[in-house]
Amino acid sequence: MAKHLATQLLQQWNEALKTMPPGFRTAGKILVWEELASNKVLITIALAWVLLFVARTCLRNKKRLPPAIPGGLPVLGNLLQLTEKKPHRTFTAWSKEHGPIFTIKVGSVPQAVVNNSEIAKEVLVTKFASISKRQMPMALRVLTRDKTMVAMSDYGEEHRMLKKLVMTNLLGPTTQNKNRSLRDDALIGMIEGVLAELKASPTSPKVVNVRDYVQRSLFPFALQQVFGYIPDQVEVLELGTCVSTWDMFDALVVAPLSAVINVDWRDFFPALRWIPNRSVEDLVRTVDFKRNSIMKALIRAQRMRLANLKEPPRCYADIALTEATHLTEKQLEMSLWEPIIESADTTLVTSEWAMYEIAKNPDCQDRLYREIVSVAGTERMVTEDDLPNMPYLGAIIKETLRKYTPVPLIPSRFVEEDITLGGYDIPKGYQILVNLFAIANDPAVWSNPEKWDPERMLANKKVDMGFRDFSLMPFGAGKRMCAGITQAMFIIPMNVAALVQHCEWRLSPQEISNINNKIEDVVYLTTHKLSPLSCEATPRISHRLP
Numbered sequence: 001m002a003k004h005l006a007t008q009l010l011q012q013w014n015e016a017l018k019t020m021p022p023g024f025r026t027a028g029k030i031l032v033w034e035e036l037a038s039n040k041v042l043i044t045i046a047l048a049w050v051l052l053f054v055a056r057t058c059l060r061n062k063k064r065l066p067p068a069i070p071g072g073l074p075v076l077g078n079l080l081q082l083t084e085k086k087p088h089r090t091f092t093a094w095s096k097e098h099g100p101i102f103t104i105k106v107g108s109v110p111q112a113v114v115n116n117s118e119i120a121k122e123v124l125v126t127k128f129a130s131i132s133k134r135q136m137p138m139a140l141r142v143l144t145r146d147k148t149m150v151a152m153s154d155y156g157e158e159h160r161m162l163k164k165l166v167m168t169n170l171l172g173p174t175t176q177n178k179n180r181s182l183r184d185d186a187l188i189g190m191i192e193g194v195l196a197e198l199k200a201s202p203t204s205p206k207v208v209n210v211r212d213y214v215q216r217s218l219f220p221f222a223l224q225q226v227f228g229y230i231p232d233q234v235e236v237l238e239l240g241t242c243v244s245t246w247d248m249f250d251a252l253v254v255a256p257l258s259a260v261i262n263v264d265w266r267d268f269f270p271a272l273r274w275i276p277n278r279s280v281e282d283l284v285r286t287v288d289f290k291r292n293s294i295m296k297a298l299i300r301a302q303r304m305r306l307a308n309l310k311e312p313p314r315c316y317a318d319i320a321l322t323e324a325t326h327l328t329e330k331q332l333e334m335s336l337w338e339p340i341i342e343s344a345d346t347t348l349v350t351s352e353w354a355m356y357e358i359a360k361n362p363d364c365q366d367r368l369y370r371e372i373v374s375v376a377g378t379e380r381m382v383t384e385d386d387l388p389n390m391p392y393l394g395a396i397i398k399e400t401l402r403k404y405t406p407v408p409l410i411p412s413r414f415v416e417e418d419i420t421l422g423g424y425d426i427p428k429g430y431q432i433l434v435n436l437f438a439i440a441n442d443p444a445v446w447s448n449p450e451k452w453d454p455e456r457m458l459a460n461k462k463v464d465m466g467f468r469d470f471s472l473m474p475f476g477a478g479k480r481m482c483a484g485i486t487q488a489m490f491i492i493p494m495n496v497a498a499l500v501q502h503c504e505w506r507l508s509p510q511e512i513s514n515i516n517n518k519i520e521d522v523v524y525l526t527t528h529k530l531s532p533l534s535c536e537a538t539p540r541i542s543h544r545l546p
């Protein structure tokens with residue numbers, strides 16, 4: 001019996017040998033020669049098993065993997081080639097030489113990086129089912145409280161439940177329409193602030209910090225659409241102190257965004273996760289604790305408000321507290337926090353980049369101003385109803401989303417079963433990174449991609465940002481496409497339209513010297529401008545605010 005098994009194994013081995021290179025074939029024959037099988041059967045079985053394993057590995061290695069980026073080191077892989085802070089740019093440069101999909105090894109973690117729209121469509125849409133889970137670094141795992149967030153969860157029951165809650169009660173079109181007055185108030189507040197600063201200034205034009213005004217309007221709006229009011233302070237028992245609105249901004253938005261990029265070397269060597277690395281982990285956990293403590297305090301305050309409420313509950317937090325009683329406290333805290341950070345960051349980043357380009361390109365600004373006056377006149381403030389009649393504004397926003405791709409890399413997904421992408425084999429266990437920045441700057445699709453040129457969007461009507469056309473997908477695509485797209489596409493163009501309607505903007509001398517020094521962007525998870533946008537603003541004839 002054992003001899004029969006050994007002979008069978010030898011046959012399999014000989015078959016496998018035929019597929020190997022000649023040098024390997026000879027070595028294999030020397031190692032397993034048939035005499036051994038007849039005389040020392042057991043040794044031969046063991047040996048044959050080992051050899052069969054080697055043969056299988058060889059066959060597996062014959063898979064057609066995407067090109068690997070050269071220059072990797074034995075243990076570190078390509079890690080040392082990724083030290084710069086903008087990996088999406090490094091990947092884009094590599095894709096020019098190695099093609100639209102390539103592999104890298106980050107420590108011991110194999111990754112495939114996708115840089116064009118056809119293969120990205122496979123990842124996000126057609127082969128989504130096999131790549132629907134996420135593997136995350138330590139900082140992201142802690143700050144998402146083990147993926148308890150719509151945007152960072154694995155596709156499954158919890159994701160569907162949390163997404164339904166936020167879509168039905170906050171981000172879907174019905175609630176977004178209902179919340180229009182909140183957006184209007186935030187916009188008017190921003191313009192009033194800018195005009196007041198200009199009025200108070202004896203000199204004209206005056207240098208204005210544009211980021212500051214957009215931020216001051218967006219964060220209170222984000223709080224209000226979740227809690228129904230703007231808390232000017234909240235008592236946080238866990239921290240033993242009261243926290244003001246702008247301390248909340250730091251703890252709920254700024255600190256998590258900067259903590260998330262903390263690198264823990266164990267992320268690159270998962271097998272060594274048992275080795276303690278307290279310094280980075282402690283820092284991230286401190287940010288997490290403060291964020292969670294403030295969310296708990298806001299929820300406690302909301303429960304008290306609800307108990308005294310005479311009218312039916314109206315805002316997202318009220319609905320979550322009264323109707324979504326199946327949520328755990330962790331899910332509740334994260335569900336209320338998630339839209340706050342999402343509203344306060346990506347829309348800010350995009351509005352700021354759009355204003356930067358507008359201030360840098362006076363001809364575009366004049367054309368936009370003429371469009372605004374043609375739809376809204378000079379007697380009333382531009383409104384969301386005007387948006388469909390302002391195609392040039394739409395082109396400016398699309399072009400800004402293209403050139404500055406606010407989320408340049410989709411957080412990595414995990415391949416659960418062997419698949420093919422772009423005609424290459426991708427084995428189970430690989431992580432997939434979709435480089436949205438490379439797609440938006442692909443010279444095969446976008447001529448002269450470095451140039452910010454709204455004209456190209458006017459000429460190209462089919463760009464719908466990932467719904468049916470995948471040439472530009474700043475919001476992702478498929479089942480995990482951005483849930484906040486409706487809100488973002490109200491807020492960003494309205495910020496830009498209102499600012500241009502009320503003032504003429506030029507880059508300040510400081511900003512111009514920044515361009516000359518090429519100090520343009522830095523990335524957390526989103527593409528921020530390195531320094532806040534500073535512009536010279538001159539008020540136009542005064543428009544009546546509603």
Ligand code: HEM
Nearest residue numbers: 150151339342343346406407474475476480482483484488
């Ligand atoms: C310019 C603005 C924005 C951009 C460029 C953007 C981009 C993205 C991207 C690339 C994704 C990931 C898609 C994926 O994983 O495949 C995403 C997901 C998501 N975004 Fe946005 N986003 C923006 C604004 C917003 C806003 C304002 C909100 C909410 C207030 C929001 C909520 C979400 C949520 C909940 C998801 C997860 C969807 C899911 O996994 O099912 N986003 N966004």
